[in-house]
């Protein structure tokens with residue numbers, strides 16, 4: 001695709017035409033999908049590294065299109081962000097994740113934190129704080145069981161970011177920085193932002209064993225986070241060796257295929273039941 005950044009096409013070709021119409025199709029599909037209820041949420045366990053217990057889950061959206069089947073988030077989240085549809089979609093995910101988490105608590109499972117991804121477009125949207133407040137009230141979820149995953153890109157407007165984050169923190173919600181280490185921002189924001197957790201990007205976790213520099217980076221991020229009183233979660237943990245490294249370097253939490261892929265709420269209920277039986 002001959003595309004240079006956002007809406008900045010170099011020249012027009014039949015190929016281009018197709019890419020644009022594909023995009024328009026997806027955009028219309030997203031609107032319809034929201035109305036029709038094509039979306040659902042899967043949950044991936046987050047595990048305490050020292051005890052191996054599930055302490056939280058990350059909510060990840062899934063789109064089951066009636067004709068096209070399952071469309072991965074990497075194909076539609078960018079379009080949802082561009083068109084602004086990420087705002088209603090994100091609000092829906094937030095509501096559904098809080099509702100589901102409350103339901104699990106009412107069913108008697110040990111309380112967990114649910115982590116919800118907030119795109120920077122959604123974060124910058126003026127009424128995020130109200131939306132979060134309303135969602136917690138409507139679902140009855142205690143704020144301590146909600147975490148919002150933010151990316152470093154929100155730093156672009158750091159004054160607004162700090163005040164929004166502070167309001168969320170004052171409500172009792174946890175905040176984490178997703179994909180930590182992949183942005184190009186300076187580290188000084190870490191002392192300004194009221195955050196709880198750094199989430200080490202899976203590109204670092206992946207190479208802990210093949211690349212000594214990645215191992216050094218992971219170790220350094222963990223030490224730095226701890227000296228700033230932040231917790232660390234590593235994502236993309238696929239092997240026992242990776243987990244062992246994270247235990248040795250005192251990473252707090254881990255998430256990845258080694259424990260579980262993202263699964264439906266029903267499947268996760270079965271996991272919880274089995275844990276209770278242990």
Ligand code: C2E
Nearest residue numbers: 060061073074077093117118119236237238256257258262
């Ligand atoms: P992310 O927030 O970094 O989520 C982690 C992604 O890594 C998920 O992909 C997850 O399925 C995948 N993953 C988890 N463990 C492993 C592992 O051990 N190995 C590998 N290779 N991958 C693993 P997914 O669900 O396809 O989501 C992709 C991205 O789409 C997310 O990246 C996030 O940026 C975005 N996304 C997903 N759901 C939402 C949502 O509700 N709202 C927003 N704004 N973005 C979302």
Ligand code: CA
Nearest residue numbers: 058117149178
């Ligand atoms: Ca995430």
Ligand code: CA
Nearest residue numbers: 178179201235
């Ligand atoms: Ca991530």
Ligand code: CA
Nearest residue numbers: 178179201202
């Ligand atoms: Ca990512």
